[in-house]
Amino acid sequence: MSTLEIKDLHVSIETESGPKEILKGVTLTINTGETHAIMGPNGSGKSTLASTIAGHPRYEVTSGSITLDGEDVLEMSVDERARAGLFLAMQYPVEIPGVTMTNFLRTAKTAIDGEAPSLRHWTKDVKAAMEDLKIDPAFAARNVNEGFSGGEKKRVEILQLELFKPKFAVLDETDSGLDVDALRVVSDGVNRAQDTGTMGTLLITHYTRILQYIKPQFVHVFVDGRVAESGGAELADRLEAEGYERYEAAAAGA
Numbered sequence: 001m002s003t004l005e006i007k008d009l010h011v012s013i014e015t016e017s018g019p020k021e022i023l024k025g026v027t028l029t030i031n032t033g034e035t036h037a038i039m040g041p042n043g044s045g046k047s048t049l050a051s052t053i054a055g056h057p058r059y060e061v062t063s064g065s066i067t068l069d070g071e072d073v074l075e076m077s078v079d080e081r082a083r084a085g086l087f088l089a090m091q092y093p094v095e096i097p098g099v100t101m102t103n104f105l106r107t108a109k110t111a112i113d114g115e116a117p118s119l120r121h122w123t124k125d126v127k128a129a130m131e132d133l134k135i136d137p138a139f140a141a142r143n144v145n146e147g148f149s150g151g152e153k154k155r156v157e158i159l160q161l162e163l164f165k166p167k168f169a170v171l172d173e174t175d176s177g178l179d180v181d182a183l184r185v186v187s188d189g190v191n192r193a194q195d196t197g198t199m200g201t202l203l204i205t206h207y208t209r210i211l212q213y214i215k216p217q218f219v220h221v222f223v224d225g226r227v228a229e230s231g232g233a234e235l236a237d238r239l240e241a242e243g244y245e246r247y248e249a250a251a252a253g254a
């Protein structure tokens with residue numbers, strides 16, 4: 001079992017009027033085999049948390065820690081994070097002209113594992129994963145993300161998840177822009193990866209819709225840069241019914 005541990009994390013960004021603190025003491029522990037949902041209103045800092053785990057240079061950690069099995073993640077480069085087993089969807093959302101999906105996936109897999117996958121298995125694995133995710137085989141020859149629709153990008157995100165087999169996956173708004181069919185395909189993919197028991201998932205979302213398809217064991221309400229409350233799956237149902245106002249009012253009064 002592996003553990004991703006976030007302790008009292010404070011993160012600032014540089015703005016025109018000086019540094020602004022976005023994360024104000026986030027504490028969270030995720031083990032492989034667990035699914036945690038982070039839910040919160042727009043602007044509460046959810047994507048900042050994801051970007052900080054990913055190592056985005058814009059976000060400055062002013063105090064606190066992120067460790068993976070005791071190793072300091074904050075000291076790692078973005079590539080080292082991937083090799084250590086962190087999968088962060090937004091690491092690869094960009095268009096890469098002239099690089100086909102096939103080449104991109106194999107290059108990334110090689111970088112993550114430290115050795116090239118056996119070609120025979122790899123070709124089979126890619127084909128099977130693409131079928132599972134109902135991705136058109138013609139995709140393999142297309143350039144990375146070039147002209148991909150929102151739904152296609154999400155499927156490719158989950159394709160990477162299935163092929164790279166990370167220890168921890170951080171999925172930020174994976175449900176946004178998906179119709180119900182695509183949502184189901186994407187959720188099935190996450191659930192398949194989850195079912196291996198060797199992955200932990202941090203599912204970041206504003207809406208409860210995706211939680212009909214991916215069941216978290218833990219739900220954290222995220223408000224004003226920190227976790228305001230943690231609970232089980234029932235907490236998501238309560239948020240669906242009641243919204244975030246109560247938490248936002250409490251945060252504003254704090």
Ligand code: ADP
Pocket residue numbers: 013015022040041042043044045046047048049058
């Ligand atoms: P969420 O994902 O919960 O909607 P974000 O992490 O995107 O929240 O944003 C949290 C706060 O940080 C917001 O007030 C947002 O305006 C601000 N913020 C985040 N990233 C940037 C950025 N790159 N430049 C300016 N403000 C930012």
Ligand code: MG
Pocket residue numbers: 042043047
């Ligand atoms: Mg936002």
Ligand code: MG
Pocket residue numbers: 046047048173
């Ligand atoms: Mg966001």
